[in-house]
Amino acid sequence: MKKNPSIRFNGFTDTWEQRKLSEISESYSGGTPSVSNRSYYGGSIPFIRSGEITSKNTELYITEEGLNSSSAKLVEEGDILYALYGATSGEVGISQINGAINQAILAIKPKIEYDSNFIMQWLRRQKNSIISTYLQGGQGNLSGAIVKDLTLAVPIENEEQTKIGTFFKHLDDTIALHQRQLDNFKELKKAMLQKMFPQNGEKVPEVRFEGFTEGWEQRKLGEWIVPYAEKTNRNNQYPVLTSSRRGIFLQTDYYNGNQIASEDNTGYNIVPRGYxxxxxxxxxxxxxxNINDIVDYGIVSTLYPVFTTKQGLDSDFLQYQLNNGGEFRSYATLQKQGGSRTYMYLSKLENLKLTIPELQEQIKISNFFNQLDQSINLHQQKVNDYQQIKKAMLQKMFV
Incomplete structure (x- = not known):
């Protein structure tokens, strides 16, 4: 077994030692006050459950009487909390608050010469291994005895543990920062989609850009779009596209190098760029x-109609309105005629009545949402990048 990690901070050369978790920490689980006794709940003590091990807030609070009349145990901010039961089995974090825990959580308090963040990150790194070893098919519960008996390699010097723990804490904080910003932009987009498109039969939206006062005009979509019916006349004439709920992709990218279209895609619908x-x-x-913004020409199955917009209708504006507006959602519901499947042939789509502003207001709105989407994509990419860095470093900085 390898005794040292492949990446270390400068100045540390001592061989790491094998220790059982029970040798380097004290640990215990809690309990749950009787739910039938109301006097046990509604107090001032946060009652931390397994889905809340990294939260600053809890759904339930218990009283001193509830604590003293049950096996619930107190934990302090900075303690390691390890989820033993159910869907969260194997999750681990550092408690953000003082509170009490139930039987589904193991509290781990490292001895003074051992670093909490180092141990927590090692447990997080080992989650999949622990689950696959001790839980059949990922189902069931872990026990405190199993966790206490785990063996880990630790640096002899506390300073090296602390440096490693701090390094990963900074990574976690950076990921959390970008995740919060990502969530904020998503919430902003969700709110503005409601406010910048007419709702419930209104002729104008709640929020408009300065300088636009005219009412929006309701017309059938068929007056604004042009169906496109060109088809391929030979196999693999253009790249095969996948139009999904996540966007539009080259099919080989979407399916990790595989193309699942028919062996002969002659007769597929052609999708020019911008359509x-x-x-x-x-x-x-x-x-x-979806709008084809990735290739000059792509092809899709005949189950996927193709169309473009006429002058006077901004494509990006229409895409936001169709994907997020209430008018299309209501119309789609009306098209369901028995069974579980709804069909939206292009001929049906052309009968959809949409409320649309003048072109310059359309462009203002679509530019606003394009900028929001760029910010969302930027922060999502940063979250993904930092998560990949963390995944790689967890493998290289631990044994």
Whole structure:
């Protein structure tokens, strides 16, 4: 077994030692006050459950009487909390608050010469191994005895543990920062989609850009779009595209190098750059309209109609309105006629009545949401990048 990690901080050369978790920490689980006794709940003590091990808030609070009349145990901010039961089995974090725990959590208090963040990150690194070893098919519960008996390699010097623990804490904090910013931008987009498109039969939205006062005009979508019916006349004439709820992709990228289209895709619909396509059937009344912005020409199955917009209708504005607006959602619900599947043939889509502003207001709105999407994508990419860095460093900085 390898005795030292492949990456270490400068100045540390001593061989790491094998220790059982029980040798380097004290640990215990808690309990749950009787739910039938109301006097045990509604107090001032946060009652931490397994889904809240890294939260600053808890759903439940217990009283001193509830604590003293049960096996619930107190923990302090900075203690390691390890989830033993259910869907969160194997999750681990540092407690953000003082509170009490139930039987589904193991509190771990490292001895003074051992670093909490180092041990927590090692447990997080080992989660999949622990689950696959001790839980059949990932189902069931872990026990405190199992966790206490785990063996880990630790640096002899506390300073090296602390440096490693601090390094990963900074990574976690950076990931959390970008995740918060990502969530904020997503919430902003969700709110503004409600406010910048007319709702419930209104002729104008709640929020508009300065300088626009005219009412929006309701017309059938068929007056604004042009169906496109060109098809391939030979196999693999253009790259095969996948139009999904996550967007539009080259099919080989979407399916990790595989192409699942028919062996002979002669007769597929051609999608020029800037044109719309969508799957004309849905099992949950949700449709996703995508614009080909990745290749000059792509192809899709004949189950995916293709169209473009006429002058006077901004494509990006229409995409936001179809994918997020209430008018299309209501219309899609009306198209369901028995069974579980809803069909939205292009001929049906053309009969959809949409409320649309003048072109300059359309462009202002679509630019606003494009900028929001760019910010969302930026922070999502940063979250992904830092998570990949952390994953790699967990493998290289631990034994």
């Amino acid at each position: 719309f396509t969508y799957r004309h059937m849905s099992d949950d009344e949700i449709f996703k309209f």
